[in-house]
Amino acid sequence: MFGFMACKTAPVAAPVAPPAVQASMTAPDEPSQALPPDLYKSMPIYPGAKIEHVRKPKGAMREILFSADAQMPQMVAFYKDELKKNDFHITSSLIMPARKIWSCDFHYNGSPGSIMLFPSDQDKSKMTIDLIYELPAHLDESMMEPKEDFDVEGPGEIAQQAPNPSEKEKRN
Numbered sequence: 001m002f003g004f005m006a007c008k009t010a011p012v013a014a015p016v017a018p019p020a021v022q023a024s025m026t027a028p029d030e031p032s033q034a035l036p037p038d039l040y041k042s043m044p045i046y047p048g049a050k051i052e053h054v055r056k057p058k059g060a061m062r063e064i065l066f067s068a069d070a071q072m073p074q075m076v077a078f079y080k081d082e083l084k085k086n087d088f089h090i091t092s093s094l095i096m097p098a099r100k101i102w103s104c105d106f107h108y109n110g111s112p113g114s115i116m117l118f119p120s121d122q123d124k125s126k127m128t129i130d131l132i133y134e135l136p137a138h139l140d141e142s143m144m145e146p147k148e149d150f151d152v153e154g155p156g157e158i159a160q161q162a163p164n165p166s167e168k169e170k171r172n
Contacts (some may be wrong), residue, residue, distance in 0.1 A: 030054040036062060038135050040108050044082030046075055049129055057135055066129040067120055075117050075127060076102045088113075100127075111136070 003007045030036070039062075049066040056062075068075065076095065082091055083106055093107045103116040104152075113133035122128040 003100075007054050030056055032071055035064070038062065038109075039064070040113075040133065042086040042088075043131075043133070044079065044086060046070065046078055046129060052128075060134055060135050064131045065095060066131070067126050068129060069125070069167060070127055072097075072100050072117055075129070078102060079115055079117075108133075 013089040032035070035045075035051065036054060041103070046066065046068050049068040049139045050098065053063075054069050055064070058073045075168055076099040080090070080093075081106070088106045089106055090106050093103070095102045099118070101116070101118045103114065105112065105114045107113070111134040113131070115132075116128075118128050
């Protein structure tokens, strides 16, 4: 009976997962609150908007948070007009007046971005402008084909040749 008892072991406690660490959904801030040089040169910024946070790039995207002392209808009108004037193509727009929220997705030269307006968490009389945009692609020039410049102007000798022979002419 002793041999049979030796096979039994104390129950093993199931491993407990470590407590989940609340991961931040945003990238850490840049050391300065200046507009990043990779922001589109023609990107409209609401007049009087103050930069609150410039996030470090997360993947191919960057986020900038602004605050402004303005009302949502005036801000929406500004962005709709200015985005169109500066060749931004608005792909979708959604407004929720009861919550004072407006979001707008756009493309600029094939790069996506978005703007969201909503009341500030700290001061409900202020509006937050959340701008997210795709960073411009950095092309490695060493991987590019060399640019060829030709000195030929106008139609050359090839253009003066007779058109392709017909099937009948080819057989003869």
